[in-house]
Amino acid sequence: xxxxxxxxxxxxxxxxxxxxxxxxxxxxxxxxxxxxxxxxxxxxxxxxxxxxxxxxxxxxxxxxxxxxxxxxxxxxxxxxxxxxxxxxxxxxxxxxxxxxxxxxxxxxxxxxxxxxxxxxxxxxxxxxxxxxxxxxxxxxxxxxxxxxxxxxxxxxxxxxxxxxxxxxxxxxxxxxxxxxxxxxxxxxxxxxxxxxxxxxxxxxxxxxxxxxxxxxxxxxxxxxxxxxxxxxxxxxxxxxxxxxxxxxxxxxxxxxxxxxxxxxxxxxxxxxxxxxxxxxxxxxxxxxxxxxxxxxxxxxxxxxxxxxxxxxxxxxxxxxxxxxxxxxxxxxxxxxxxxxxxxxxxxxxxxxxxxxxxxxxxxxxxxxxxxxxxxxxxxxxxxxxxxxxxxxxxxxxxxxxxxxxxxxxxxxxxxxxxxxxxxxxxxxxxxxxxxxxxxxxxxxxxxxxxxxxxxxxxxxxxxxxxxxxxxxxxxxxxxxxxxxxxxxxxxxxxxxxxxxxxxxxxxxxxxxxxxxxxxxxxxxxxxxxxxxxxxxxxxxxxxxxxxxxxxxxxxxxxxxxxxxxxxxxxxxxxxxxxxxxxxxxxxxxxxxxxxxxxxxxxxxxxxxxxxxxxxxxxxxxxxxxxxxxxxxxxxxxxxxxxxxxxxxxxxxxxxxxxxxxxxxxxxxxxxxxxxxxxxxxxxxxxxxxxxxxxxxxxxxxxxxxxxxxxxxxxxxxxxxxxxxxxxxxxxxxxxxxxxxxxxxxx
Numbered sequence: 001x002x003x004x005x006x007x008x009x010x011x012x013x014x015x016x017x018x019x020x021x022x023x024x025x026x027x028x029x030x031x032x033x034x035x036x037x038x039x040x041x042x043x044x045x046x047x048x049x050x051x052x053x054x055x056x057x058x059x060x061x062x063x064x065x066x067x068x069x070x071x072x073x074x075x076x077x078x079x080x081x082x083x084x085x086x087x088x089x090x091x092x093x094x095x096x097x098x099x100x101x102x103x104x105x106x107x108x109x110x111x112x113x114x115x116x117x118x119x120x121x122x123x124x125x126x127x128x129x130x131x132x133x134x135x136x137x138x139x140x141x142x143x144x145x146x147x148x149x150x151x152x153x154x155x156x157x158x159x160x161x162x163x164x165x166x167x168x169x170x171x172x173x174x175x176x177x178x179x180x181x182x183x184x185x186x187x188x189x190x191x192x193x194x195x196x197x198x199x200x201x202x203x204x205x206x207x208x209x210x211x212x213x214x215x216x217x218x219x220x221x222x223x224x225x226x227x228x229x230x231x232x233x234x235x236x237x238x239x240x241x242x243x244x245x246x247x248x249x250x251x252x253x254x255x256x257x258x259x260x261x262x263x264x265x266x267x268x269x270x271x272x273x274x275x276x277x278x279x280x281x282x283x284x285x286x287x288x289x290x291x292x293x294x295x296x297x298x299x300x301x302x303x304x305x306x307x308x309x310x311x312x313x314x315x316x317x318x319x320x321x322x323x324x325x326x327x328x329x330x331x332x333x334x335x336x337x338x339x340x341x342x343x344x345x346x347x348x349x350x351x352x353x354x355x356x357x358x359x360x361x362x363x364x365x366x367x368x369x370x371x372x373x374x375x376x377x378x379x380x381x382x383x384x385x386x387x388x389x390x391x392x393x394x395x396x397x398x399x400x401x402x403x404x405x406x407x408x409x410x411x412x413x414x415x416x417x418x419x420x421x422x423x424x425x426x427x428x429x430x431x432x433x434x435x436x437x438x439x440x441x442x443x444x445x446x447x448x449x450x451x452x453x454x455x456x457x458x459x460x461x462x463x464x465x466x467x468x469x470x471x472x473x474x475x476x477x478x479x480x481x482x483x484x485x486x487x488x489x490x491x492x493x494x495x496x497x498x499x500x501x502x503x504x505x506x507x508x509x510x511x512x513x514x515x516x517x518x519x520x521x522x523x524x525x526x527x528x529x530x531x532x533x534x535x536x537x538x539x540x541x542x543x544x545x546x547x548x549x550x551x552x553x554x555x556x557x558x559x560x561x562x563x564x565x566x567x568x569x570x571x572x573x574x575x576x577x578x579x580x581x582x583x584x585x586x587x588x589x590x591x592x593x594x595x596x597x598x599x600x601x602x603x604x605x606x607x608x609x610x611x612x613x614x615x616x617x618x619x620x621x622x623x624x625x626x627x628x629x630x631x632x633x634x635x636x637x638x639x640x641x642x643x644x645x646x647x648x649x650x651x652x653x654x655x656x657x658x659x660x661x662x663x664x665x666x667x668x669x670x671x672x673x674x675x676x677x678x679x680x681x682x683x684x685x686x687x688x689x690x691x692x693x694x695x696x697x698x699x700x701x702x703x704x705x706x707x708x709x710x711x712x713x714x715x716x717x718x719x720x721x722x723x724x725x726x727x728x729x730x731x732x733x734x735x736x737x738x739x740x741x742x743x744x745x746x
Contacts, residue, residue, distance in 0.1 A: 023050035023061035023109050026117045029089050037149065038098050038123040039074075040199035041627065045091040048107040048117040050084050057088025060408040062110040062507065065092045070103030075121075077105065078624065079614055081508055083408050086400070093610075095198070096123045125149065129201040132192050136207040139183040139233065140214045142169070150174045151196050155657075158195040158628075161185050161208065165632070167223055181208075183215055184225050184233040198627045211235065214719065217243075217744040220654050222643065224635030226250075226739035234724065236742070238267065238717030244642060244688060246741035247724060248706035250634035252516070252578040252619035257703065259736050262729070264696030265711055266721040294439040295430055297585035299350055301515065304497070306352045307447035308512045310454065311505045319453045320509055335365035335417060342372060345456045346425040346464055347446055355456045356425045363387045366395030370415070373467070374423035380470035382422075382480055390484065394420060398488060401529050402495045405605070406521070406612040409495070410450055410502030413460035418495070422483075426466040427474040435476035442466055442490040447501040447512065461502075463494055489526050489556045496525040500612050510615035516578055516704075517611070517618055520592030523561050524608055527597070530557030549671055562668050564590025569641065569685035572708055573701035578619065578634065591704075598637045599626065601661040631737050638706040639741040641665075642688065649746060658743065693717045698727050703736065710745070 031046040050061035061084040067075050074097030082090035096103060105119040127149040137143050151157045152174050159166040159179045170178035177194065187210055191203040211233045217223065222244075225234060236243060249259055293301075314320035336342075340362050345355040364371035364387055371391040373381070382390065399418065403409070409418060430440040443465035449458045465487045468480045500518055504510045512518070533554035537543070542551030550558050568575050568590035577591030600607060603626055610625040619630045626633055636657050644659035645651050645666040651659065666684060673681040688708035691697055701707050713720055724740050725731065732738035 022052060022111065023058040023084075023088075024053050024112060024115065025051045025055070026063065026107060026109055026115050027051070028107075028117045028119065031091070031094075032119045033121075035122040035124050036096055037126040037196070037199045038096055038100055039126050040197060041093055041095045042121060045093050046105055046107070046119045047089050047091040049087065049089045050109060051088060057084070057086075059084055059086050059088060059403075060411060061088060061090065063090035063107050064110060064113075065105055065107050067094075068104045068106050070097050070099070070101065070121075073097035073099035073101070075103040078610075079508075083503065083507055083613060085407060086404060094119075094121060096121060099123060100125060126199050127194060127196040127201045129192070129194055129204050132204050132206045136209050137181050138209045139181055139185065139211045140216060140235070141181045143179055143181060145177045145179060145192070145194060146175060147194065147201060148175060149196065150177060150194060156197060159192070160195065161192050161206075162190045163226070165224070167217075167221070180216065182223070182225065183211060183235065215742065217742065219744050219746045220643075220649075222636070222639050222655070222658050222741060222743035224632070224639070224739050224741045226631055226635070226737075234722035234740070234742070236711075236713075236720045236722060238693060238713035238720050240715045240717075241713050242745040243711040244639065244741070244743040244745055245691065245709040245711050245722070246635075246638050246642075246706050246743070247701065247709075248634065248638050248739060248741065249701060249703045250578070250631040250737040250739060251703035251735065252514075252622075252630055253703060258700040259703065259732070259738065260698070260700050260727040261732075261738075262696060262698040262723070262725060262727045263691070263709065263740075264723045265691060265693045266723065267693040267713070267717050267719070293585045295434055296439055296441045297589070298438075299429065299441050299444065300519070301585060302350050302352075303444060303446055304512070304515055304518060307501060307505075308515075310448060310451060311501075311512050314451055314453070315509065320451070320505065335370060335415070336362055338362050338365055341375070344372075344421055344423075344458050344462070346421070346423055347444075347448075347456075348425055348429065350429075352448070358421075358423050358425060360421055360423065364391030364395075366391055366417070368399040368417055369395040369420050370417050371420045372422070374421070374425070376424065377467060378424055378427075378469040378471060378473045380468040380480060382468060382483070386480065386484075391420075393488060394491060397532070398492050398529060399495070401532055402492055402499065402525055405525065405528050406496055406499045406609050407503055409461050409499045410506040411461065412450055412452060412506065415460070417461075418498075419458075419460055419462045420491075421462060421464045422467045423464060424467050424469065424474045426464050427469055427476075427478065430475050432472060432475045440466075440476055440478075442486045443494060444490075445494040445498045447498075447505065450498075450501055450506055461498055463491055463498070465490065485556055489529070489560070492525045492529045492557070493522040496522040496612070503613050504615060504617070508615040511617055513612075513621075514618035516576075516588070516592045517596075517621065519589050520596045521608060521611060523564070523589055523593035524596050524600070526557045527561055527593070528605075528608075530554040530561075533557070549668060561590065561593050562665075563672070565594045565665070566590070566669055566672060566685050568594060572686055573699065573705050576702045576704035578630070578704035579702065594641070595634070595637050597663065598640055598660055599633065602626075602633075602636075602657065631739060634704075635739055635741050639743050641706075642708060643743055646746070693720045696723075706741075 029047040029049045031044045034042045036042045050058045052058050063082050076095050078093040082092050084090040100123050103121045107117040109115045129147040131146045133144045154168050154171045164182040164185050166179040166182050185208045189205050190208040193203045194201045214235050214237050343359050348354045348356045358374045360372035360374045445463045449462050452459045468483050469478050500513050537551035540546035564586045567587040575587040577595045640658045643654050645664050670683045673683045688710040691709040691711045693713045
C-alpha cells in the first residue's frame with residue numbers, strides 16, 4: 001500500500017496504528033544491463049524490490065527513479081515515482097536517448113534517499129532507412145525500403161508516408177521491406193520512415209505523385225485510412241469483391257457533438273471505365289436514444305466528477321502536493337480488535353453535500369480488509385458466521401486480484417488495510433420507487449476520504465455497501481443472498497477507482513483519470529475477477545446448468561459487461577467508447593470495456609496496471625502505455641469488433657490484430673440470443689448496412705464511435721472509388737480524428 005503520513009485524531013474507538021514497517025533496503029530485481037536501439041523504450045521495465053528490516057517485501061513502498069546519466073541526450077523515464085506491488089517491487093519504463101552511450105538510472109526510497117539501487121542501459125545503433133525505391137510513386141504502387149536493423153518479423157515494423165500507414169507485404173532479413181503505398185496522401189514531397197517497435201528511423205523525402213493506383217487488399221486484409229482529405233482518394237478493386245467499411249472517429253473528449261458524413265461508392269465498369277453517377281443517397285439516420293441511465297451508474301459518474309473537482313481544488317489550495325510525504329504500510333500492522341466501534345461520515349446524496357454519521361462495529365479483521373457493520377441494522381442482517389465468510393472472500397481473493405492487476409491503493413491512515421462498511425445509508429441512497437425502474441446503488445467509494453484536509457473526510461481507504469433489508473424499511477427489499485451476490489462485483493469495480501485515485505492524485509499529485517478510461521478499467525476489474533472464477537471452475541463444473549458459458553461464481557462479474565458491450569454494438573455510431581457524453585452509461589461503459597479488452601489482448605494484460613500507475617490520463621495515457629496512437633488502436637479495434645470469428649471462416653485466417661484473442665464474442669452474443677425466448681435478440685448485435693457500388697449513404701456518428709457498411713461489387717465493376725467526407729462534401733476537422741477502416745471480406 002502507498003501511505004501518506006497525516007496528523008489525525010483517532011476516530012471512534014479505534015486505536016492509533018502502531019508498528020507499521022518501513023522499507024529500509026532496495027535491490028535491483030530486473031531490467032539492469034539492458035541494451036536497445038537509441039530512442040527506443042527498453043524491452044524490460046526497471047524493477048527494484050523494497051524490503052524491511054526483516055528482509056521481507058514491503059508492498060506499497062514508494063520508490064523514486066531519476067536519470068543520473070543520459071538525460072542530456074534524451075534518456076527519460078515514464079514516471080519518476082513508482083509504488084511497490086504485492087512482492088515489494090516497483091517498476092518504471094525507460095526510453096533511451098539519441099546518443100550511443102550508457103545511461104544510468106538511480107532508484108531511491110522516498111523516506112530513505114541514501115538507499116540506492118542503480119541501473120545501467122546501453123544504447124545501440126537505431127534502425128536506419130537508406131533508400132526508398134522508386135523515389136516517386138502513387139497510391140497503390142509497390143515500393144521497396146532499404147535500410148538496417150528492421151524487425152525480421154513483418155508485423156514488428158510500421159511504415160508511414162507522412163501520417164498515412166503503408167501496408168507491408170514482404171520483408172527480407174532486416175534490411176528490406178516491400179510496401180504498398182497508402183491512399184489519401186497529400187501530393188508532393190512526403191516524409192517516409194519506418195517504426196520498429198517504439199523507435200523510428202530517420203526520414204527520407206520522396207514524392208507522392210497522386211492517387212493513380214488501387215488499394216489492392218487480399219481477402220482478410222484490412223487497413224485504416226485517416227486524414228481530413230479523404231475525398232475521392234480511395235479506389236478499391238471491384239470484380240465481385242466485398243468489403244467491410246467502417247467510418248469512425250477516434251477522438252477522445254467529453255461531449256455530445258455529432259459528426260455528419262456521407263459515404264459513396266462511385267463505380268467504373270469494365271466496359272466503359274467511366275465515372276458512374278451516385279444513386280440512392282440515403283438520408284441521415286436519426287440517433288436512437290439509449291436506455292435511461294441506471295441510478296447506480298448515475299451515482300458512480302457523479303462521484304467521479306466530484307472527485308475530479310476535489311483534486312483540482314486541493315491542488316489550487318496547495319493542500320495536494322505533487323510529491324507528498326509517503327510511508328509504506330504493510331498488512332502486518334496490528335488491526336483494531338473485533339468488536340470495537342468506529343464512527344463514519346457516510347455520503348447520503350448525489351451532490352456531495354449531505355453526510356450521515358453512523359457508528360459501526362468491527363466484525364472481521366483480515367490481512368487486507370476490516371469489515372464494519374452499522375449498529376443500526378434493518379431486520380435480516382448477516383450473522384457473524386456469514387460475515388466471516390463474506391470477509392474472507394474480499395480479504396483472500398478479491399483484494400488480491402485488483403492489487404495485482406492495478407497496483408497498491410493509498411494508505412493515508414497507515415493501517416495497512418481497506419475498510420469495508422456495511423450500512424443502510426447506502427440502501428437509502430435509492431428511493432424505493434426507483435428500484436423497479438432504475439435499479440439501486442449497491443456500494444461506492446469516494447475520493448474525499450483520501451483527502452484528509454477536506455471536510456467530512458474519513459481519512460482512510462473506505463468502501464461502503466448496502467445491507468440486507470428484507471422488510472424494505474430503508475428503500476427496496478434486499479435479502480442476504482442479494483447482498484452476497486451483488487456486492488463482490490461492486491467492490492472490485494470501486495476498488496479500482498480507489499487505487500486509481502490513490503495512484504494518480506495521492507501519490508503523484510496529478511489529476512484523476514478521465515471518466516471513460518476510469519470506468520472502463522473498473523469494468524476490466526470485474527472481468528478479471530470473473531476470469532479467476534472461470535479458471536477455478538472449468539466447464540462443466542461450478543454451473544447450475546452444465547451448458548452455461550460461465551460458472552455461477554463468475555456470472556455477476558462477467559455477464560453484465562457482456563450485456564453492456566452488446567448494448568454498445570446495437571446502435572453503431574450513437575454511443576461513444578472513448579468520449580463520455582453523460583447518457584446511456586451502460587452502453588458507454590460497454591464500449592470502453594470492449595476497447596480495453598481488445599487492448600489487453602493486443603498488448604498484454606499488464607498494460608492495465610501501467611495505465612493506472614501514472615500521472616497521465618485519457619487518450620495520451622493509452623498512447624504512452626501502448627506505444628502507438630489512439631487513432632491507430634481505435635481503427636483496428638473498430639474493425640475487429642466485426643471481423644473476429646467471422647462465420648464459416650477459420651478464426652486464425654484473420655490477422656491477430658483484427659480480432660480478440662481472449663473472448664469469442666460471436667459465440668457469447670449467440671448464447672444471449674438463444675436465451676431470448678421472444679426471438680427479438682439477433683445472433684450478433686448489428687448487421688452492416690448494405691452499400692452497393694453506385695450508391696451512397698449518410699448520417700452522423702459521435703466522437704469515439706463507428707458505423708459499419710458492407711460494400712458489394714459486381715463482376716462488371718472494375719474500380720470502385722469510395723468518397724468519405726462531410727455531408728456537404730467538405731473535409732473533416734482535424735480534431736475529429738475521422739478515419740475509415742477497410743477490410744476485404746471473403
